[in-house]
Amino acid sequence: xxxxxxxxxxxxxxxxxxxxxxxxxxxxxxxxxxxxxxxxxxxxxxxxxxxxxxxxxxxxxxxxxxxxxxxxxxxxxxxxxxxxxxxxxxxxxxxxxxxxxxxxxxxxxxxxxxxxxxxxxxxxxxxxxxxxx
Amino acid sequence: xxxxxxxxxxxxxxxxxxxxxxxxxxxxxxxxxxxxxxxxxxxxxxxxxxxxxxxxxxxxxxxxxxxxxxxxxxxxxxxxxxxxxxxxxxxxxxxxxxxxxxxxxxxxxxxxxxxxxxxxxxxxxxxxxxxxx
Numbered sequence: 001x002x003x004x005x006x007x008x009x010x011x012x013x014x015x016x017x018x019x020x021x022x023x024x025x026x027x028x029x030x031x032x033x034x035x036x037x038x039x040x041x042x043x044x045x046x047x048x049x050x051x052x053x054x055x056x057x058x059x060x061x062x063x064x065x066x067x068x069x070x071x072x073x074x075x076x077x078x079x080x081x082x083x084x085x086x087x088x089x090x091x092x093x094x095x096x097x098x099x100x101x102x103x104x105x106x107x108x109x110x111x112x113x114x115x116x117x118x119x120x121x122x123x124x125x126x127x128x129x130x131x132x133x
Numbered sequence: 134x135x136x137x138x139x140x141x142x143x144x145x146x147x148x149x150x151x152x153x154x155x156x157x158x159x160x161x162x163x164x165x166x167x168x169x170x171x172x173x174x175x176x177x178x179x180x181x182x183x184x185x186x187x188x189x190x191x192x193x194x195x196x197x198x199x200x201x202x203x204x205x206x207x208x209x210x211x212x213x214x215x216x217x218x219x220x221x222x223x224x225x226x227x228x229x230x231x232x233x234x235x236x237x238x239x240x241x242x243x244x245x246x247x248x249x250x251x252x253x254x255x256x257x258x259x260x261x262x263x264x265x266x
Contacts, residue, residue: 048135
């Protein structure tokens with residue numbers, strides 16, 4: 001069962017500049033910062049109702065967000081849908097629905113990307129977040 | 134006050150094909166369809182918790198979503214943030230924060246885009262939705 005928009009990722013060139021920009025637009029202080037070296041990214045996020053808006057600055061040009069930034073420039077990058085169980089959702093969708101394996105996101109979130117062929121071109125993933133209840 | 138992720142728009146080439154694709158991925162039936170001739174778009178949306186995922190098929194190449202599709206291909210297009218009052222938020226941000234005027238979205242939503250200079254390149258808007266309470 002898909003429960004929510006868990007988070008939306010926006011790729012930015014300069015995290016500190018983007019934090020200033022989004023703090024102003026949202027009228028909110030940044031909630032939390034994280035480093036994800038294995039993803040090649042530095043993150044900052046804002047709580048918006050039951051969802052998160054996550055700013056992602058690539059730290060390596062050859063990372064997934066780094067390649068996205070080079071190809072598309074700054075902007076909306078990835079939509080992460082909250083699920084109760086990654087395993088149950090990928091079992092439901094059957095073979096070929098996933099792109100890659102389960103990985104750890106920020107804050108213990110478990111995420112797994114959907115194959116582009118399942119999503120009409122958008123970069124989507126499922127996210128299992130024990131803290132989301 | 135920014136209250137929520139009100140909706141996320143995904144631009145698609147073929148709305149019927151995309152509805153089939155997203156009904157499968159989400160395990161949900163499409164909630165509603167709309168035509169927005171003045172925006173040059175045909176829409177279908179899914180309820181996800183307190184947010185909407187909206188598929189947008191351009192009906193004219195010279196519309197905003199049509200130009201996005203031509204430039205970027207299918208994918209994440211626009212993030213719409215739920216606010217209690219458009220007027221109050223743009224008053225708070227001051228001159229130059231808006232791109233264009235207030236317009237009517239699907240289902241009586243009132244939306245107004247943010248100038249790209251305020252958002253580090255992402256296409257963002259505020260949305261006032263009387264039904265969101």
